[in-house]
Amino acid sequence: MCADTPETPEYKSTLNLPKTDFPMRAGLPKREPAWLERWEQIGVYDRLREKQGRTPFILHDGPPYANGHLHIGHALNKTIKDMIVRSHQMMGFDARYVPGWDCHGLPIEWKIEEQYRNKGKDKDEVPVIDFRQECRKFAEGWVDIQREEFKRLGITGNWVNPYLTMDYHAEAVIAGEFQKFLMNGTLYQGSKPVMWSPVEKTALAEAEIEYHDHKSHTIWVKFPITQAIGPTGADVGLQGVDVVIWTTTAWTIPSNRAIAFNPALSYGLYKVTAAPDGNWAKKGDHYLLADNLAADVMKSAKVDEFVRKRDIPAEQLDLISCAHPFKGVDGGEGEWDYKVPMLPGDHVTDEAGTGFVHTAPSHGADDYVLGVKHGLQMTYNVIEDGSFRADLPLFGGEVIITPKGKEGGANTTIINKLAEISALIARGRVTHSYPHSWRSKAPVIFRNTPQWFAAVDREIADGMDQYGDTIRQRALTSIDELVKWTPQTGRNRLFSMIEARPDWVLSRQRAWGVPLTCFVKKDTLPTAPDFLLRDEAVNARVIEAFEAEGADAWYVEGAKERFLGSDYNADEWEQVFDVLDVWFDSGSTHAFVLRDREDGAPDGIADVYMEGTDQHRGWFHSSLLQACGTKGRAPYRNVVTHGFTLDAKGNKMSKSLGNTIVPEKIVQQYGADILRLWVAQTDYTADQRIGPEILKGVADSYRRLRNTMRFMLGALSDFTEVDRIEDPADMPPLERWVMSRMAELDEVVRKGYAEFDFQGVFSAVFNFATVDLSSFYFDIRKDVLYCDGDSTRRRAARTVLDLLFHRLTTWLAPVLVFTMEEVWLERFPGAQSSVHLVDFPETPASWRNSQNEENVARVRRVRRVVTSALEIQRRDKVIGSSLEAAPVVHVEDAETRRLMALVDMDDVCITSGLTVSADPAPDEAFRMPDITGVAVVFEMAEGEKCQRCWKILPDVGQHAHLGVCGRCNDALN
Known part of the structure; x- marks a missing residue:
């Protein structure tokens, strides 16, 4: 009887076909929320905390700002953190994660002011405590929104009890940490130029600045030489000569106090020999210029011909004095009747300009340093709204930057006046990178104001000098000796920043934040020993009040008398109402999270800080400075840095360009696991790209993995311990090879997760699952799994599949948190079952067989x-x-x-x-x-085709069962 005759039995039902309800279509957007609810119901995070005898592993969360919906950078950041926490938990640690939020500061205050402006209200007429309460309420609302958005991404953590910088205990600790600077002598009040936002009326830190192209005025200004003495004391004949400076900040000319030159440059005396009629630079004019820039200057001044008369040696420049361009100008009222000295400065170059730098110590960092060195007088010409003081001659009330962030009339008015008095040789416009506030997006100015600083080079006598006795020394030592950097370039970036940074500006002229809880003596200079009140009892009363009432206690009527107590006459002291820079808030989180919480770090030091590369000048930076000032060392052992997220073409995302990718939209279309898989596939240490086509590629990788998991589930549907082969030696070579690869991969996975190399882990596991397994091992073993009876080959294959199942699901669980839970529950259903409650299984090294x-x-x-x-x-x-x-x-x-x-x-x-x-x-x-x-x-x-296994073999039809081969006949028996 032929094998394909109608009488041939139907053998399909006798095959060991895969049995699983696991669908190939994931339906993640609809199904993921149910798993979130399940994890909350069974208390996965809390149950993990109950595991005894584990070494704590603490990733300290850099707090996002409680202001607005999540963007793709948030999703990247939190997902990386989640993968760090989950992988370390599954490697046997007690990996705790306390999410947190930054709640104080200008962005929230700005939103409330915006609401006031829309309602026609004046912020200054609202009681400060009422205003602060509105800011608190605004932050609370966004904390709740962002918390749900983060949870939707599958982020695990103590969501029930996160940390907020506006919690009363947090505010008390922040004040207490500030008081440590007060007591250890690093706090001082100084007057120096800081980046100032006229729009927001506050000083800004470097971390609050972003740089954008800006079109500025450029002017070439003459400073007439009034005195030029040679080495012997004789006049060297430079009367009638002008030193020419070039600047892009015309508004700083009224505040000029000196001109800087570089002794290493070559300078000369130049004469104009031909110029157009009516030109500002006239025939017969004599200018001092850097030799490398003279031609460019003359070109800008529209000079037809000029000659170099002679060298001007550096030792001669040092003895020159000039007059201010506005000296003697009618209406100037003698404001500028002073000598303008020539001073040496290494910051002067001959790459652009004239080789001479106009120096206004109140309006520039280099200018300030030079001014302090040579005792130049500081000016206070610009007030907080970005305008000139009303009594400044000629320019009083002129606005530099308007309240809307636009250019005021100050530049033009000053330039016109300079032109009127023949002090210009040229003017123009230049587009250059210029600092802007990252909140208001408006240009900022350098402005000299009294501010509170932490001295980074002042010796601290606090007994914590193991790593240095100044903040800077401790920070640099920590960077090199105590912290591991991923990638290593992060070390270089932060080290150079700390090495060159000035003193830390702690104060902000705002209302929503933790106040600088200190008192100053009235009518006393800031340099006087008794200017600051340093009293532990006063400090303790402040902290006690903040613990009970929050920082609002500082603003309550009678607060000064309450805190000073009976030991001091309140009339002799002034209460400081500036608030702390929010970077001090977040820099202090190690104290009220790592140190004070039960789920913090045993020694108050985090195993990992992980943020974007911009945080080298932000949270990594401020946390390092703050901790070095209060605990003597860095508050972290590892610093992991990720890059920025760009669109598919590599462009920065911008609403105006319409190229933003919103996490919520990805989750709605693909599911959170696809977003998480995108994170795992990228090299997060560099900038990453994301877009629709990229996400389609990620989804394709996901489908291939899902197919691998489905195959295993189908083959293991009825697997029991009876089916297991315990000794690998009893298995065929192919199964022993798979076990060897598992042992090899286990080492790769653990090492990769320990080093935060998620791309390396995923690449290794993905290639193993799709190439070694799906395309090779599974492809080969389908026949054995489907057609063999209770053979050793089939039992060995299913044993290996079981071992694979436990490893692949757990290895991938930190990345695909929802999918691996689905896979796990498909095989191990149960009210309390979860893949996230188990560890990576131990994989014996004896499985490894390189031969x-x-x-x-x-x-x-x-x-x-x-x-x-x-x-x-x-x-x-x-x-x-x-x-x-x-x-x-x-x-x-x-x-x-x-x-x-x-x-x-x-x-x-x-x-x-x-x-x-x-x-x-x-x-x-x-x-x-x-x-x-x-x-x-x-x-x-x-031969004939076996009607059961479909192989074509000579023995088909020669057995008891019709139309089958010998192997299938045995299986049927």
């Missing part, structure tokens, strides 16, 4: 040649399936032939038969250029 891996690699190379040869036959319609073939494989290498004899090569190549030959291959045999010594001669399989 077996090499052996299988040899067999795989042969398989490639065979499958490529059969593909040609399939393409040419000679065969429809590889099971129709029984090729002859000519192999030159005897060791390879020996290895092929140890495995079922027809199974490996998915053919019905396969013959290995040591004979020389005929010329027509198929070969591959990159695999030598292997050639394939195609032969059709002989």
